[in-house]
Amino acid sequence: MSGTDDALHERLLAFVGRPAATAGTGKDPVNLPMIRHWCEAMGDAHPAYRGPDAVAPPTMLQAWTMGGLSGHTDRSSAYEELFALLDGAGCTSVVATDCEQEYLRPLRPGDEIGFDTVIESVSERKTTKLGTGYFVTTRTDVRAGGELAGTHRFRILKYAPAPRAPRKPPAGDPPAGKPPARRPRPVVNRDNAGFWEGVAEHRLLVQRCGDCAALRFPWLPGCADCGSREWDTVEASGEGTVFSYVVMHHPSFPAFDPPYAVGLIELAEGVRMISNVVGVPYDEVRIGMPVRLEFLRVDEELELPVFRAGGED
Structure with missing residues (x-):
């Protein structure tokens, strides 16, 4: 100082x-x-x-x-x-x-x-x-x-x-010789590895308690309702609605192109998860909008579950 x-x-x-x-x-x-x-x-x-x-x-x-x-x-x-x-x-x-x-x-x-x-x-x-x-x-x-x-x-x-830099136009192809920016990698651990294995197979897996059958997401080592550590999984249908959402304007990361919508999606099974809402402009996303799961490949190593507005294939 x-x-x-x-x-x-x-x-x-x-x-x-x-x-x-x-x-x-x-x-x-x-x-x-x-x-x-x-x-x-x-x-x-x-x-x-x-x-x-x-x-x-x-x-x-x-x-x-x-x-x-x-x-x-x-x-x-x-x-x-x-x-x-x-x-x-x-x-x-x-x-x-x-x-x-x-x-x-x-x-x-x-x-x-x-x-x-x-x-x-x-x-x-x-x-x-x-x-x-x-x-x-x-x-x-x-x-x-x-x-x-x-x-x-x-x-x-x-x-x-801090002084704001002039807003850059939407990113096009990266300069010659410079690889495109990569999305941050998800943290995969022993508690959620099964979820990411499901994503790799284009399956959205939700945990189900082995004792009280309560569904839970995100993945956790134990049931919040009864405390049981026994569980299996069910595959989500992919149908859902936008329960809530935010529009991200700042901060700007190299791998993202704001503004974009991030939704709290209520799945048909009753649990909620956070993901991007795609298929419509960010300012047309609305609470209650039907959405359907799809898998977005963001680079040669990573696919992510996202939700397309409209609920149609």
Whole structure:
């Protein structure tokens, strides 16, 4: 880092350990309607989240602390002061990067939520494809009835945007002597090798629990419903619909030509998988659109399952 960066980082480090929210309270107690909405959005029908003995999905931990559009009145000024300092240094953009959660006890309907948030760390100046800036991590301790129920760490990058290169026209043939860019290779391990063996045979295989017969995707070593490690496979018909989708504009990788649509496909068998939607322009993809499986050869070594819009061969 330069001397200027060192001086700024020293000022930023003064915020580490300062509270961002003290004795915060959830706007609503843990409740079944919010649990139901969450489960419907996530497609999670696990019986533990329904009925008189329901618990909240652990990943809802942060949801009970959110302030909504009106925010919380118990926030300190530390976070705003930190952001103002970064804005003044040219780091005017922000992007969420990741979160970590630790669960200590289940939350149940009726639990009153309290929380404290502290600025846990500020990194040195980092350079990313988006630009240069600082990673800021906050830690929120979530309590139910005064008892620590879990911890949520949330990390953002506050950065100065990098200058954008002029948009290139769609890639044509690579320059003479330069091989075309290759797609990233999928990670194949002992838990999913059977899936990729099926793809090589133009078969889309879905795991089926050997005890409760629940279908699951992606492939896992055990059943999420009953815990059994016994399983076999069923071959998917290839019929499906677009459950949700995003259009990728950025970042640009050499082997891809954005914008393109990535869909969460609900197969006829009831499980969902992520893949590309092909056969229509990216801006014509719609939720509920019928699609059908096909296999796309992307290079001499790799074929991938994709879904063609229209549901027709």
